[in-house]
Amino acid sequence: MNDKLKRLKEILAEIDDLGRAQAVLSWDQQTYMPPGGAEDRGNQIGTLARLEHERWVSDEMGNLLESLSADQFDPDSDEAALLRVTRRNYEKHTRVPARWVEEFSNATTLGQEAWVKARHASDFAQFKPFLEHNLELRREYSTFFAPYEHVYDAQLDDFEPGMKTAEVQEIFKQLRAEQVELVRAIAARPQVEFGFLYQHYPEQAQWDFGVEVITKFGYDWNRGRQDRSAHPFTTGFGQNDVRITTRLDANYPGTMLFGTMHECGHALYDLGHSPAHNRTPLSSAASMALHESQSRMWENLVGRSLPFWKHFYPRMQQIFSSQLGNVSLETFYKAINRVQPSYIRVEADEATYNLHIMLRMELEIALLEGSLQVKDLPEAWNARMQEYLGVTPPNDAKGVLQDIHWSGGMMGYFPTYALGNLVSVQLWEQINRQIPDLSEQIERGEFGALLGWLRENIHAVGAKYEPQVLVKKVTGSKIAPEPYLRYLKAKYGEIYGL
């Protein structure tokens, strides 16, 4: 038995090495690779991905998992968890036929190319046949996991292990109603002042300030680094090398600042996994929502909070004295928290963001169920935008074509963004109960206790528990909308005088 577990861990370590190597190649592609490298790089990543896949579906893996049962171990042990997670991954890899994987890979490559052109031309019709093909393949994907309660379950499960569509729908139902109402109330109030954010802020000074902030957060530069890329991301090459990227807008410091804090939150999660789990699938996030809860916590609950800026604003004023010297802390705080219903998800504020997400999930479900045809998607999109946010996109580029996800055949991912927001506040309430002076600590620029709590309760646990199990273990209840709604109402009640 021990020999078999040892052999399983060897294979998992090899799989981990292959995955991490792909991550390095992909990081390089997005940061430093000269344009000429693209074609060969595609082949190299493709080969590594294939070798990784071959190990997942190998007979040896199947035989080892058959002879090793989680029941043989303490249910709460790392060994039992490792076998659960490994078996789950094995199922995912083996149930999906190679034929589908290849067709999906080809379809989504073409889909992304078509999407880039369609978005550029703001013409959904160009993208329609590709989306139809992707949708067909996603529908087929669900059949590999039949029987299911809901056609969306298999999509969601890839990102939120164990979570069901019905659970998310239940959560979103309450969330949507109350967030729509809140956004309407805010929209009826006078807008806060924010024009001063949109002026020249030298890029190097922005970069240095961002570095200063996340160094205080506890990001360890001996175990990570920050580079520039077109789209910010976090990537881990092992237990002690988790890197982030950011982007800079010389005429708006928020892009860099909140992006850097967001990615730092992701990185702190990956840097906090237990060394005992290294090179196994347990050295990973519990789910995408949990990952997003960490990035959103540092970006929003810390980085857009008044205590944070009580500490950092004098420093920021010192660096950008000509831009902010005459702007009060209160004015600045309100500006970075202004609510403004808009067309574009990635630019959305905390009050409107989830509405963009819920719209997408509802449309994904309608498409998969067949109650909505692809041809009718732009209309359905615009109608919901009007209903939830009170705005109608002027064209497809600013509407249904704005996100890359569907062009790459990704469905079931969107809900994790909103769930991440909810989890971040649910954890935050628990942290504040256990660290009653957290606000005062943040006001002093101290983040050690916060990071320590997260490490112990979330980061070190890795993927040992499914997301709902972990959230309940830590906060006493499963993922719920109430904490986030309480948070929004309190924060914006004050800012907009509701």
Place this chain on the structure above:
Amino acid sequence: MNDKLKRLKEILAEIDDLGRAQAVLSWDQQTYMPPGGAEDRGNQIGTLARLEHERWVSDEMGNLLESLSADQFDPDSDEAALLRVTRRNYEKHTRVPARWVEEFSNATTLGQEAWVKARHASDFAQFKPFLEHNLELRREYSTFFAPYEHVYDAQLDDFEPGMKTAEVQEIFKQLRAEQVELVRAIAARPQVEFGFLYQHYPEQAQWDFGVEVITKFGYDWNRGRQDRSAHPFTTGFGQNDVRITTRLDANYPGTMLFGTMHECGHALYDLGHSPAHNRTPLSSAASMALHESQSRMWENLVGRSLPFWKHFYPRMQQIFSSQLGNVSLETFYKAINRVQPSYIRVEADEATYNLHIMLRMELEIALLEGSLQVKDLPEAWNARMQEYLGVTPPNDAKGVLQDIHWSGGMMGYFPTYALGNLVSVQLWEQINRQIPDLSEQIERGEFGALLGWLRENIHAVGAKYEPQVLVKKVTGSKIAPEPYLRYLKAKYGEIYGL
């Protein structure tokens, strides 16, 4: 037959992908990786190397090579060359037992650690047992390729395919005698002025000038990039992504300048391989000497020549006006070409460099033959230094412990540096016959015809021919010492007024 060749190429492409992926991981390790990443990175590179090795020694590879004969193709065809080179690599991989590979890997890891400490303490005794173990393993390596004419043949053949020890010894015999004599004659002459090179040259200005130079050489930034590293190197991630690194010394611009031109020379070679050879072992240098011939050509025959500086010196004076404004072209040219017998190989000039190399090769052979004991190595080293260069190292750190090669179990590599110098001039004479106005072109800052010649005759050919075959094909004779000796005598005769 076509199916088998096709399958062989598939496996070779996979092997190529695995090798290139290791190169990316290693490049990152030497340029951007935070310190924490080292341990996991070692595992990742180790796994990829093992997977690559498994493919080389696989039964499928053996069977394919058995059923595919080079004789079935035109001897001058790419197919015949591919089968020759692949069979050669297969032999190298299969003759060496896994047991030896593992022991060698462990021994050299320990050897390098011991060497770092011994060099730091300048104490050869600390390194002695590790070198003895490495030497034992290198001796055993030769036995895997028995019968052989000379115990050194198998060492050399890894870097100079098909070349024999006796051939190199014959070449070096003449070279050594005449170079020793030349260096003595130069040492008897007054030294040229060079102190102005050793003052502050701002790093960014150095970097920019280096970029300007190699851009003129034809280095394509869409297919490469330059970064900083502790030791400069060139690495290729595919046909269209070949990168270089350089290092900077704020108090001596030569480190960056000649290093950058040297690495650019390597990179131009790799960038010029035939697209038809991509992802096969033919997309590679003919040998290490050929590779070095390209780097040394751009570094020395171009970069330390008078025509080159007639073009670039006014620009350099403009950039570094306070340092060079009052230094004449002639004075500058002599300074960067000064000859100074010294202890350290990597700092050696064109006239003394080969002597460092020949000393090392002679000692390697004596050690492998058993005519020299490891314990007597420092003494033998110092005696030869005195004989060839007229200097005796003051300690082991500046003598026998200066190079990393032996600590990593690398033997047979040193001669390629000197052979590269010889080949560079042998090609240069041929190029000048075919491009009679080459000097004038260089004086005008034009390098297109030179690069075009190299691409056609050397770069595009890749590893299709063994080095001696290629050199003879292009220049009419095998690698020979005369052109290099002619070059040295002419150049230094003028500079030192011999």
